[in-house]
Amino acid sequence: MKKPIILINFKAYENSFGKKGVDIAKRIEKISIEYSTEVILSVPATMIPILSQEVSLPIYAQHVDSYPLGAHTGSLLPEMIKEAGAKGTLLNHSEKRIRADEIHDALLRLNKLGLESVVCVDRYELVEPMAILRPTAILIEPPELIGSGISVSKAKPEVITNAVKEISKVPGVFLIAGAGISNGEDVYTAVKLGADGIGVASAVMKAKEPEKVVEDFIKSGIKAMDERN
Ligand code: G3P
Numbered sequence: 001m002k003k004p005i006i007l008i009n010f011k012a013y014e015n016s017f018g019k020k021g022v023d024i025a026k027r028i029e030k031i032s033i034e035y036s037t038e039v040i041l042s043v044p045a046t047m048i049p050i051l052s053q054e055v056s057l058p059i060y061a062q063h064v065d066s067y068p069l070g071a072h073t074g075s076l077l078p079e080m081i082k083e084a085g086a087k088g089t090l091l092n093h094s095e096k097r098i099r100a101d102e103i104h105d106a107l108l109r110l111n112k113l114g115l116e117s118v119v120c121v122d123r124y125e126l127v128e129p130m131a132i133l134r135p136t137a138i139l140i141e142p143p144e145l146i147g148s149g150i151s152v153s154k155a156k157p158e159v160i161t162n163a164v165k166e167i168s169k170v171p172g173v174f175l176i177a178g179a180g181i182s183n184g185e186d187v188y189t190a191v192k193l194g195a196d197g198i199g200v201a202s203a204v205m206k207a208k209e210p211e212k213v214v215e216d217f218i219k220s221g222i223k224a225m226d227e228r229n
Pocket of ligand 1: 009141146201203
């Protein structure tokens with residue numbers, strides 16, 4: 001049975017790091033184990049070592065630079081996140097855009113190191129061109145809906161439908177949809193429209209009981225996957 005991909009971007013909220021960051025990760029891990037559904041946590045770079053040790057979930061960075069090893073002050077390189085315990089990274093998030101050549105260079109390095117990668121795009125026309133560069137997945141997010149509480153599934157379902165068409169031209173690369181995902185219904189719709197899963201931040205990071213939100217997402221995603229198969 002195929003499971004939905006659930007990617008939670010911790011971003012830089014006040015509970016994204018330190019003890020609070022570990023606590024939220026552990027709560028999500030518990031639910032993930034209960035439903036045998038892997039949940040990816042994309043966390044601040046400083047949290048990669050501790051979370052890789054404390055939870056069994058795949059830990060991603062939120063960004064990497066594509067410079068070679070050497071004199072590059074302030075850089076976060078693929079080799080560093082691997083050594084810190086990360087399984088992969090986001091690239092080109094709307095809040096951390098990089099150039100196309102940097103995405104390509106970073107992907108070559110990540111693939112060589114055996115690290116996973118999720119390249120973010122803001123429009124469906126970029127799905128195929130970015131997928132050709134062989135990331136693990138593409139995450140499509142209309143920037144105006146990020147953090148809005150209005151989901152891509154409800155406000156712009158055609159973005160998902162078009163992205164699904166585009167990703168089918170590059171077999172082996174997954175398609176995740178995000179921006180404003182707030183409840184199980186949003187996850188259900190995205191997966192029913194053909195997405196392999198969802199990316200989310202605020203609905204989980206700002207929740208009183210994040211594990212309940214994640215549980216709703218997982219259950220709805222599984223239901224939609226079952227109905228699709
Ligand atoms: O990376 C996912 C993120 O950009 C979505 O944010 O707050 O709309 O779920 P949010």
